[in-house]
Amino acid sequence: MSTTVKARASLPVRIIIAVIAAISIAVGALAIVNLASVSNYNQATNSLNANIKASQQQDADFDKLQTQQQQTDAQFREAGAAGALLLPNVRSSIEHNAAVSARLTESIRKKIQSMQDSGKSDTGTAIEGEQSITDGNQGNGSTLTDEQRQKVEELLAQNAQSTQSDSNDSGSAAKQDSDGTSSPAKPW
Template identity: 45%
Template sequence: MTTHHARAPLAVRLIIAALAALLIVVASLAAINLSAAAKFNQATQSLNANIQAAQDESTDVDTLNASQQQTDAQFAEAGSMRAVLLPQIRDAIDANAQLSQELTRITLERAEQLHNGGTDGQTQSGQSGQSSDNKSTGGLSEEQRQQVEELMQANKPSTSSDNDGTTSRNNQDQQSGTTSSNGEAKPW
């Protein structure tokens, strides 16, 4: 005697297949977002290290510029699938990528000054009328150091552990003067 196992009706099998396909799509999107977040974290660590290095007078500007260009590439890679990224991840990548590009611009300018203008104390002939405040005292000029400081301050909300990923809200809170008892900007 042979036994037959009952098969589910066609409609039930189609619903199960559709749910399985939906779960595969959701899992793929989650994997893409996790990968982008990991790449973003790595690029942010590199950006923070480059900002610290930019403040050090003994840092080689060419090496810093090369490292910063690699950091820009890391941010570009992290944001390469932006159409499927969560808004929080996409906004955080955009904010730090913008900071990274600004630091790259600063280091590139400084590297060009060193290669075209000679030593740190010399300036290009078109810039000889600048005040001594903008002359270099090491790896970066004072103006560039101030820009790096501003980058560091702007980068702090984007990398804090309690950041909700909405940089525009953080910027609004900082502009409105919302601070905690110890003077730090509140994340809410």
């Protein structure tokens, strides 16, 4: 006795089901690619907005801002890496904000360059006769502005305070060690 098993669905129906499954997988993959790109785009856009706000401040640190902006540009490149697989509105949004980001990066680069150029001329005039302060090494020709000098003095004061508190902590640790009550770990 031989038994034959008959297929549940005919060949054309099975082919149609396989095609629908393949299309569903492709659409799902495209959706995942678009969602990942949108996520990268949102992160990059948030960084861009923060960098724009920071660049408009009076005391902006343009060197730090340039580094952050380069990372933001890289995020936009990553978001747009899928290219043709992205939906048209996602792709156009990424391209627009990437262009804005590139303009900000160029603007920051120009500001840094102009500050370096003006710094060179400021150094020349300070050496010619304005009051200048050297950084402790006699004759090295390095000058500080009033603002830089104030920051250095603040840092020195903070350092002195932290050194005093560290020496107080180490003094009490030495007392405890000489009493034999505790043995702190050696920093070396």
